[in-house]
Amino acid sequence: MKKLISILSPCYNEEGNIEILYGKVKDIFAQLPQYSYEHIFIDNASTDKTVEILKCLATQDKNLKIIVNTRNFGVARSHFHGMRETYGDAVISLCADLQDPPELIPQLLKKWEDGYKIVCAIRSKREENFMLFSLRKLFYRILAKFSETEQIQNFFGFGLYDKAFMDIIRSYEDSYPYFRGFITETGLNRTELTYTQTKRSSGKSKHNFYILYDIAISGFVNHSKLLLRLASFIGFGVALLSLLISLVYLVLKLIWWHTFIAGTAPMVIGLFFFSSVQLFFIGIIGEYVGAIHTQVRKRPLVVEKERINFSKENAKS
Numbered sequence: 001m002k003k004l005i006s007i008l009s010p011c012y013n014e015e016g017n018i019e020i021l022y023g024k025v026k027d028i029f030a031q032l033p034q035y036s037y038e039h040i041f042i043d044n045a046s047t048d049k050t051v052e053i054l055k056c057l058a059t060q061d062k063n064l065k066i067i068v069n070t071r072n073f074g075v076a077r078s079h080f081h082g083m084r085e086t087y088g089d090a091v092i093s094l095c096a097d098l099q100d101p102p103e104l105i106p107q108l109l110k111k112w113e114d115g116y117k118i119v120c121a122i123r124s125k126r127e128e129n130f131m132l133f134s135l136r137k138l139f140y141r142i143l144a145k146f147s148e149t150e151q152i153q154n155f156f157g158f159g160l161y162d163k164a165f166m167d168i169i170r171s172y173e174d175s176y177p178y179f180r181g182f183i184t185e186t187g188l189n190r191t192e193l194t195y196t197q198t199k200r201s202s203g204k205s206k207h208n209f210y211i212l213y214d215i216a217i218s219g220f221v222n223h224s225k226l227l228l229r230l231a232s233f234i235g236f237g238v239a240l241l242s243l244l245i246s247l248v249y250l251v252l253k254l255i256w257w258h259t260f261i262a263g264t265a266p267m268v269i270g271l272f273f274f275s276s277v278q279l280f281f282i283g284i285i286g287e288y289v290g291a292i293h294t295q296v297r298k299r300p301l302v303v304e305k306e307r308i309n310f311s312k313e314n315a316k317s
Helices: 018-030 050-058 075-084 102-113 130-146 163-170 179-185 209-223 226-255 265-297
Strands: 003-011 035-043 064-069 090-093 118-126 155-162 190-197 304-308
Touching: 003 018, 003 075, 018 035, 018 050, 018 102, 035 050, 035 075, 050 064, 050 304, 064 075, 075 090, 075 163, 075 179, 090 102, 090 163, 102 118, 102 155, 102 190, 155 163, 155 179, 226 265
Parallel strands: 003 035, 003 090, 035 064, 118 190
Antiparallel strands: 064 304, 090 155, 118 155
16 A cells, blocks of 8 residues: 655745646656655635635645635644644645755655654755845754754754654644744654755745744744743843942942042933843743743634545544
């Protein structure tokens, strides 16, 4: 019996890319007759012709399956929900923007057949603004250094996941998951492949500054207490510095009692400095409280509008 490979492609307003991606995946599996496959697109309520194109393709190919969300639930929630709705012997996460090369699929499968449960595709280079690429690398290095679990640098989800890993993932009840962090938490054996990510051939990136910030903070909140502990350390350090400055001013005043005038500038500067430190760490604490609030509400990852080409037993999540 052929092994079933599930390809998951999250998409949002990718009308210029999805048909090309679908064709590439189909051609690749035509050269891999030892496998059967399904290509699942989970659409985050696109406002262009993405869903229309997918439906047209789905009428001609039952291997193409579609999940359409009622609204845009964000890339993290939509992707995680899609992963949990795949039931192949192995799952390959492949974004619809064509920046992650489908041509790596045979190599991913080869590593899987060698016995690895997880095969991570690592970006060795990225054709983008040098400053942005450097900031990304810096962030993931910091997260890897201070995380309570191992973090894989320059890994963004593109890779292959064995059914054993997916069974574990389905047991996770997380309303706002940080999927990349789950890889090392499971402890399953893994390996890596490197590739160069290319520029978009069509459309615009949906990852604006807010989304990138949200992902970054989610990584820290889920896998590190660094920011909370940093608040304690800086608070202690600032308190000690304040005490030393106060002692210096006291000594200077005692020595030059009639001539030494402190003025209001140090007081105003100190007031604004301490206020900014307090506000900064109140915001950090707020991020952790917000993460707790998200979890305790236990809302569904997404709400589906419709499914296409799914069998009856998988018609609903």
